[in-house]
Amino acid sequence: MSADLVLDHLSKRFPGARSAALDALSLTVAARTCTAVLGPSGSGKSTLLRVIAGLETPDAGTVRIGGRDVGPIVAERRGVGMVFQRSLLFPHLTVRDNIAFADRVAGMSRTAARTRAEEYLAMVQLAGYGDRRVGELSGGQEQRVAIARALAAEPAVLLLDEPFSALDPALRTDMHDLLATIRRAVSPTIVLVTHDRDEAARVADRIAVVEDGALLHEGSVADAYRRPRTLQVARLMGGRNEIPGRVVGDRHVSVLGRFPVRQTAVEGDAVLLVRQEDVLLAEPDTPVPATASRIEAMVTDVRRAGARTDVTVRTPDGTVLHAEAPGTAPPIPGDAIGLDLPHAALHVVAA
Ligand SMILES: Nc1ncnc2c1ncn2[C@@H]1O[C@H](COP(=O)(O)OP(=O)(O)OP(=O)(O)O)[C@@H](O)[C@H]1O
Numbered sequence: 259m260s261a262d263l264v265l266d267h268l269s270k271r272f273p274g275a276r277s278a279a280l281d282a283l284s285l286t287v288a289a290r291t292c293t294a295v296l297g298p299s300g301s302g303k304s305t306l307l308r309v310i311a312g313l314e315t316p317d318a319g320t321v322r323i324g325g326r327d328v329g330p331i332v333a334e335r336r337g338v339g340m341v342f343q344r345s346l347l348f349p350h351l352t353v354r355d356n357i358a359f360a361d362r363v364a365g366m367s368r369t370a371a372r373t374r375a376e377e378y379l380a381m382v383q384l385a386g387y388g389d390r391r392v393g394e395l396s397g398g399q400e401q402r403v404a405i406a407r408a409l410a411a412e413p414a415v416l417l418l419d420e421p422f423s424a425l426d427p428a429l430r431t432d433m434h435d436l437l438a439t440i441r442r443a444v445s446p447t448i449v450l451v452t453h454d455r456d457e458a459a460r461v462a463d464r465i466a467v468v469e470d471g472a473l474l475h476e477g478s479v480a481d482a483y484r485r486p487r488t489l490q491v492a493r494l495m496g497g498r499n500e501i502p503g504r505v506v507g508d509r510h511v512s513v514l515g516r517f518p519v520r521q522t523a524v525e526g527d528a529v530l531l532v533r534q535e536d537v538l539l540a541e542p543d544t545p546v547p548a549t550a551s552r553i554e555a556m557v558t559d560v561r562r563a564g565a566r567t568d569v570t571v572r573t574p575d576g577t578v579l580h581a582e583a584p585g586t587a588p589p590i591p592g593d594a595i596g597l598d599l600p601h602a603a604l605h606v607v608a609a
Pocket residue numbers: 272273275278279297298299300301302303304305306
């Protein structure tokens with residue numbers, strides 16, 4: 259069970275609101291793929307999911323699932339499952355009966371519904387938990403049950419609204435693995451709303467960035483990081499290096515120099531972007547690779563961040579840049595250092 263999800267010019271303005279929660283937003287999620295929706299707080303992400311699910315009616319635009327306009331179809335019959343940050347399980351029912359609930363309402367016998375529930379419990383790796391009360395579960399287990407309950411309805415489209423944001427980092431990683439398992443087993447089309455770009459990169463095939471209810475960017479995970487459409491998208495994806503200047507022909511010209519940029523639609527004032535993880539640190543006065551441009555700088559700050567080390571440098575003209583060093587033998591503040599910017603990693607956006 260999987261289907262293309264096509265959103266066409268969805269608009270929604272809540273009564274009395276100054277701006278639209280959704281503003282002519284169009285997005286296609288291909289069957290069996292996962293798109294992560296990233297965006298600042300209040301950008302319309304939850305509203306988008308609620309409109310897809312049929313919990314909210316758009317003022318304009320259409321939602322198509324498997325080619326069918328689901329506008330006239332009530333939420334329960336859309337073939338859409340939804341999991342929220344909080345599980346919203348029925349506290350008075352057992353885990354098994356929470357999952358079996360929809361089948362029972364649809365008229366299935368208790369035995370058959372419970373048998374199916376056990377299958378989905380096994381899928382979320384909670385076999386044997388069927389008799390427990392919801393109150394006896396940990397937060398991570400509760401979310402697993404919520405996912406099982408959503409999957410038991412065999413949705414063509416699974417909507418996940420910050421489902422793991424209340425979990426600690428280790429549990430989140432487990433949930434990401436679980437999602438991968440589920441995708442292999444039942445491959446629903448997934449839209450995942452998250453604040454966490456690392457989660458998006460780990461779980462999704464594509465990333466959609468929304469702001470003020472509008473789609474700013476849609477593309478592969480790699481593109482969102484390395485070929486963002488706008489400066490806003492670059493920042494939202496955690497890009498830290500912004501070099502203001504101008505595009506002249508096939509070069510970006512700034513106080514730091516003239517750097518080759520790949521064919522770009524951007525002309526005139528433009529910001530050169532290079533991901534901090536793509537910048538290579540070099541000893542000063544060593545040969546510069548032909549595929550990179552060297553900037554000489556002084557290390558101003560070095561911070562450990564897990565396995566890597568964040569290095570901040572300042573160039574003689576005062577530009578601050580960031581690089582990531584391997585954990586072993588990072589530089590120290592005060593060191594003179596070379597930064598090699600690989601040409602393939604350079605990207606420009608309009609200023
Ligand atoms: N039921 C509602 N009534 C009135 N305004 C609403 C309602 N739901 C959402 N809004 C408004 O619509 C806009 C988008 O909200 P939405 O919850 O979709 O954003 P979001 O991106 O999911 O935010 P967050 O990341 O904080 O959850 C906000 O300005 C919000 O205040």
